[in-house]
Amino acid sequence: MNDIIIKTNELGLPVIKWNKNEIVDQVNNLTQSYQGLVFDAEQLPTAKNDLAQIRKVKTNLNDEKKRVKKLWNENYTTFENEIKEVMGQVDSIIVDIDTQVKEFESGIKAQRKNEIMNFEEFEAISEYSSFNEDWLLKKWDDKKLKEEFNAIKEQIDSSINTLKMSCTTLNLNPDNYIEKLKTMTYEQVVQRLNEDYNLINKKQDKEEVSVSFDTSQPVFELTRTLKGTEQQLIALKQYAEKIGVEWIKWKNLKITQLKN
Numbered sequence: 260m261n262d263i264i265i266k267t268n269e270l271g272l273p274v275i276k277w278n279k280n281e282i283v284d285q286v287n288n289l290t291q292s293y294q295g296l297v298f299d300a301e302q303l304p305t306a307k308n309d310l311a312q313i314r315k316v317k318t319n320l321n322d323e324k325k326r327v328k329k330l331w332n333e334n335y336t337t338f339e340n341e342i343k344e345v346m347g348q349v350d351s352i353i354v355d356i357d358t359q360v361k362e363f364e365s366g367i368k369a370q371r372k373n374e375i376m377n378f379e380e381f382e383a384i385s386e387y388s389s390f391n392e393d394w395l396l397k398k399w400d401d402k403k404l405k406e407e408f409n410a411i412k413e414q415i416d417s418s419i420n421t422l423k424m425s426c427t428t429l430n431l432n433p434d435n436y437i438e439k440l441k442t443m444t445y446e447q448v449v450q451r452l453n454e455d456y457n458l459i460n461k462k463q464d465k466e467e468v469s470v471s472f473d474t475s476q477p478v479f480e481l482t483r484t485l486k487g488t489e490q491q492l493i494a495l496k497q498y499a500e501k502i503g504v505e506w507i508k509w510k511n512l513k514i515t516q517l518k519n
Contacts, residue, residue, distance in 0.1 A: 267338075275327060275331070277323075282320075293313075376390065378401075378408065380408035380409055381404075381408050383412050384408055384412050386441055387415045387440050388415070414445075418448075419437055422436050422448065423437070425452060429456045431452065431459075436448050436451070436452050
């Protein structure tokens with residue numbers, strides 16, 4: 260498309276001519292005639308009359324300035340309105356083409372997004388990672404995207420394994436916290452895990468019954484074979500120690516897994 264070039268006449272604007280010298284001389288004379296003049300009380304009416312005449316001089320000057328400015332701007336105002344009308348037509352073309360371009364680009368992005376979301380590497384992380392619109396930029400080719408998704412998968416797997424180990428140590432259900440990874444960052448999940456663990460411990464401390472015993476009473480020895488999981492037996496030993504029961508030969512105790 261050829262450029263549309265606006266051509267206007269060379270603006271050799273005419274000089275605004277007025278009786279400047281005459282007016283300047285008259286105002287200078289007026290200034291000199293009142294310079295240093297002091298009115299007394301008897302001359303107050305004269306002062307008021309002179310003031311009105313001098314203000315009229317200023318009004319006449321200002322009115323003429325406005326009149327000439329209005330005439331001077333009439334040609335420009337006509338030109339400006341004509342240009343704006345043509346610009347409005349150009350704007351309608353711009354809006355129409357811009358709308359089509361955006362719709363076309365939006366369709367391309369939607370198609371590309373759908374293509375990326377069907378990558379096997381993305382499907383492997385989609386449960387725990389939302390789609391990043393920046394992946395639609397040209398710098399992300401298929402190879403680079405798949406490498407990115409594999410790296411994210413490694414981070415997710417590492418986070419899940421760490422949560423499982425932490426929950427096993429703290430005797431919490433790991434599934435609850437692994438599920439939270441879908442909507443929260445790993446750091447937020449760890450914070451929640453610690454908060455839950457502390458809350459459970461505080462609750463257990465409140466629920467524990469305080470037991471006191473008279474240690475001056477006779478001491479008996481009870482020998483039994485206990486059955487339970489390793490964690491249950493460890494918990495039993497810890498409770499026994501809390502209430503002052505001596506767990507004999509605990510260090511040499513052999514835990515044997517029972518056969519069904």
